[in-house]
Amino acid sequence: MSYRITCKAKNGADKFVLVGLQKIHYVEVGKGVPVVLIPGSYNTYRIWNRMIPLLAENSRLVALDYLGEFEYTVREQSDLIAQIVRQLELGQVNLMGCAQGGAVAFDFAARYPDLASKIVSIGGHIILPDAIKDESKKSQNITGRTLRMSAIQEEAKSLKLPILYLYGTKTNKEIPLAKNMEFLQKHLPQAWIVALEGGIFETALKNPQEVAGLIQDFLKANS
Secondary structure, three states, X not given: OOOOOOOOOOOOEEEEEEEOOEEEEEEEEOOOEEEEEEOOOOOOHHHHOXXXXXXXXXXXXXXXXXXXXXXXXXXXXXHHHHXXXXXXXXXXXXXXXXXXXXXXXXXXXXHOOOOEEEEEEEXXXXXXXXXXXXXXXXXXXXXXXXXXXHHHHHHHOOOOOOEEEEEEOOOXXXXXXXXXXXXXXXXXXXXXXXXXXXXXXXXXXXXXXXXXXXXXXXXXXXX
C-alpha cells in the first residue's frame, strides 16, 4: 500500500516507519537526544506545531501521529512506540505526552526502562476520570480499560527516572488532577509538578515559549 502526504509538515520532515503491518507517519526535526512526542487520543503530531521549532533547538524530535485504531489501549500504543524506538535505533529516549499520551509515556517507561530516560506529561493522567470508572459498570470494554490502568498505576510506582508534570489551573474538571498529583507526590516524589494559569492546552497554544522553556530547563537539569 502506498501513502501520499497531502499536507507537508510545517517544521521537519515527513517520514514513515513500517511496524508489523502498520505504516506509521511521524515528523522528525532537530538534533540531540531523541524526544518522542506522543499526542492525545485521535490527534496528530500537529498539536505540537507551535512548540516543535522551540524544542528542536536542543533535541531530536520524533513527533508521532496517533497510533492504531480507535480501540487501541494505552499498553498497545506503548508497545508500538517501543518497536518504533528500536526500529529507528533511537536508543534511550525522552518521552513527552499530552492527555492520554501522558499515560502512554508512563506505561512505556515502566515496562521499557532500558528505552526511557525522562518523562514530560502535559495534562496527562495515570488515575482515570471518575466518569469512566462509573461507566465501567455498564461496559465490559471500559471495565477492561479500568483494570489495565490499575495495572499501569502499580507498575508506574517503580519509576525512578526524572518526571515533569505540567497541568493547567482551569483544566477540564473531568480530569482528576488532584488524584493524579496525590499519586505523584506519594509514589513518584522525584516529579516536578508545575501549574500553569488557564487550561493546559490553551496555555500550550498561546504561550508555547513558556511551556517549551519549562521543558528545556527540565531536560537540561536532568541531563
